[in-house]
Amino acid sequence: MSLFATLSRSVALAVMLVITSPAALAQLEPTNEQRQASVEIADSLRYGHYADINFDDAWSQDAFQRYLDILDGQRAYLLRSDIEPYRHLESGMADAIFDGDLDELFALYNTFSERQRNRTEWSLAQLDEGLDFDFDNNERLEIDREDAQWATRQSELDELWRKRLKNDALTLALTDQDEEQIETNLRQRYEGQLTRIEQTEPEDVFGVLMAGVTGTIDPHTGYLSPRQSESFDIQMSLSLEGIGALLQSDGEYVKVSSLVPGGPAERAGVLEPADRIIAVGQEDGEMVNVIGMRLDNVVDLIRGPKGSVVRLDVVPAQAVDMTRSQVVEITRDTVNLEDQAAQSEVIEVERNGESHRLGVIEVPTFYVDFDAWQAGDDDYRSTTRDVAKEVERLKEEGVEGIVLDLRNNGGGALQEANSLIGLFIDRGPTVQVRDAQGRIQLYGDSEAGTLYDGPLGVLVNRLSASASEIFAGAIQDYGRGLVLGTQTFGKGTVQTLNELSHGQIKLTRAKFYRISGASTQNRGVEPDIAFPSLIDPERIGESSLDNALKWDTVQNVQYRRYGEPENVLDRLITQHDARAEDNPNFRYLERQSTLARQLREEHTSVSLNREQRQREMEAREAEQLSLENQRRRALGMEELDEWMDARTDPTAGVAEGIEDDDASQANEGDSEVDEALEVDRAYVLESAEILLDYAHLQETQRLAAKR
Known part of the structure; x- marks a missing residue:
């Protein structure tokens, strides 16, 4: 049966699968150690945190809502009726945490986990039956549902998941994968998600729950499990062998938040802040899809012995479509x-x-x-x-x-x-x-x-x-x-x-x-x-x-x-603006920044029509490529055919920069890569120009004061 025929299967199959799924998941319960830790965490927040926290009904409501957001931030699994039995926690969350009474909060997680497994099994069942998709109609999928209301009927989620599955298939089809590759990749993704669901332990639930609790206070307060504490200690001693990148969760994705100075990722020049990692593979192994994977599990996949190579499938920060990814390689090392x-x-x-x-x-x-x-x-x-x-x-x-x-x-x-x-x-x-x-x-x-x-x-x-x-x-x-x-x-x-x-x-x-x-x-x-x-x-x-x-x-x-540098700022800014106007790198930065912000604001949904999706993607990338090539023409550089090539071109400057061997030559003025061609280098060169202006103005003021 063709993967790209017309969707004709009834959603009754989805409902049947939800009702008759095989052996239920083990019901996870809090341990006595976690109950005690909950009490200690609550006391720490009350008596030790900088902020004066009032653990009232308003706080309980915020904490309960945050817990739900962490569980199902895209409103894709739980129905309103799944949440209703726990609504009393909106006013009783504080009491539950302070008393270590975590049973109902774990029960809510168990409900979510069951719904998550059912949806994953539904996706696998669709693959078993053979997908029937029509990529010629005008459907669209909303990609950010954080503000969506909880669904009241199963049919609402059935329709959402039909579109999500269709989008997953279309995303892979747009990377020129054939039907067999698409089915294989989707099966690997869903089977991996199912395995992770079934391997969930009470410590995982407690960690999610405490993230909801501490996250209502401030983003830097948080609970570390015994396993996370060990990893934190290793990172602080700089003996962690990995890629030298700090990661954070961003919905279903893992995002690069920053790069460790001098670390392997920074030296390789293939990652940037806000890049999203969608798959991880070892040097010779298969790529493992990490969309929806827990952050610490992704970190475990990336971590490895010094000298080994890890491969990352990365969607650049500036890309507005998840189809635009590239596989990069980083050699693991310690940061000295x-x-x-x-x-x-x-x-x-x-x-x-x-x-x-x-x-x-x-x-x-x-x-x-x-x-x-x-x-x-x-x-x-x-x-x-x-x-x-x-x-x-x-x-x-x-x-x-x-x-x-x-x-x-x-x-x-x-x-x-x-x-x-x-x-x-x-x-x-x-x-x-x-x-x-x-x-x-x-x-x-x-x-x-x-x-x-x-x-x-x-x-x-x-x-x-x-x-x-x-x-x-x-x-x-x-x-x-x-x-x-x-x-x-x-x-x-x-x-x-x-x-x-x-x-x-x-x-x-x-x-x-x-x-x-x-x-x-x-x-x-x-x-x-x-x-x-x-x-x-x-x-x-x-x-x-x-x-x-x-x-x-x-x-x-x-x-x-x-x-009093503020007294000469107007003159310095005027001189800087004049140089920036004539500097192709600064013009590029200004225009690219504006364009990227505009594209993100407009990109709230994706078309499920293959031709329309392709046109939208090509139009966005054409604008980005046009800006890059305007910069290159002004600098006498060779133009690019593809916008993504700017990520790996050694003169692009944003992500790559001069190689280590060239860097020492650059200090002597012998680098083969002209420093003026690098976007990132423009900041340093213009800073030197501004400081020279400032030095001259200071000297002029000193001379005037002597007269």
Whole structure:
């Protein structure tokens, strides 16, 4: 029977399968250890969390709703009638958690699990019977159902699942797979999902439940099972052998949230934040579909011994159709301190026939070799020490200004952020930390003198977080230099890890505040001069996370200002805008950012008509390809035939960049890949231009003041 004939089978088959499915799943129940852990978690939230939480009916309603959202966020499995027996938990969730009375919450999970299995078995039954699909009609499938109402009739879900199955088949058909390949891939996907459902254990249910509970408080508070605690400890010691990417769940998909500086994924240049991973395979094994798979299981598939290769089927962040994926390979490795060390380069800027030298120091993370430091080693490694060496080298090179590149720097040791600020100021406060009782502790630089007092710039992006934001905010508050780039992540909270009788809890205990009194939480640091970005702040960043703590302020502290860069910002922005207008890379970034946002807003459903779907996909990619080729023509580069080729072209710059062997040559000006061709490189080059403008304006002001 043809896979692509007309759909004629009655939905009665689906109903029959739901009613007469084979042996019921084992009913999962909470263990005594989990009941006790629930009580301990509730007490930790009540007495230890930074926020003043009122565990009233409103909180119970939020927690119950979040639990449902985690279970069935797309409203695809449960009926309203499945939920009704548990509605009393909307006002009783707090009591249940505080008393360790988890039976009904587990029972709700069991209902969901049964519905999930029934739907998966229905999909497999359709494959057994032979799918009859017509891809010529004008049906569409809504792809985001987070705001949809719960279905009241089984027939509503039957229709939804008919369309979802049809979309799954069409998605594979559009990748030029034949009928046999489509059936094989779909069968593998559904059988894998069924196996995972049947392997669910009480600890899995407890983890989902606690994610619903803690997620109502803030996104960084969470329960870690004994297994997750072990993985967390391994990650903190940097001995985890994997790809060096932080992942998070995004509906049915696993999304890249950030890349570990110096890690294998960053070095390979084949992953970007917000990329979605849809399948994982070992070097010689079959690809395993991970759509709908639990996050920790996906991590287990990706993790492996050093030197081995993992293959990932990735849908790029900028793709608006899940058919546009590509398989990339990454060699697993450990992340060493050396890989995260600060490094510098000198950039030559031509002005009026004269060459000017600007220094750039890349700071991937705020690190310190704690073991060597505690052992009293006089030569221990740290961010501040390594940056100081690079500053001295750049001063010897006669640079006219220094840019600290903190892009993608997710933070690290707070003490290093404080001491690094001290290289550029002469004593003073650096950050305020407020605890749950309202007590404020002031941190600062106590050493006299500065290592560098010349023109300074700080380059940041949406992935600059925590300690990076403390540093950038202090430099901005002191008027010590310019902050360039995009709004930072906005993580201004402090977490501690506390032991439970069963597992651990990561608890938000304090908030960071700048010396000006403004929090870095949620809003991050706003740059003095903004650059366009391909990272969507609605998908990446603190403000994109549910229940993120709010921005607020405390009293400012006394500190001296070193300069007034705001007085010359208008002139600097005018000069920057003029260069950006003539810079193909900046024009591309601006237009691509606008287009990507527009496409995401428009892409709320997909056509199930093959020709229409193809036209829509081609139209979107034609716009993206047009922007890329406009940039290439302006730079004298060879144009691309396919938009996806930009992901693997070595001069694309967004994802690939210069290879490691070329990077050392690039510092000497010998790279075969012209740095001006790289999109990502445009940020660094323009930062050097702006800092040179700033240096000249400062010199003009000094000369005028002497007259």
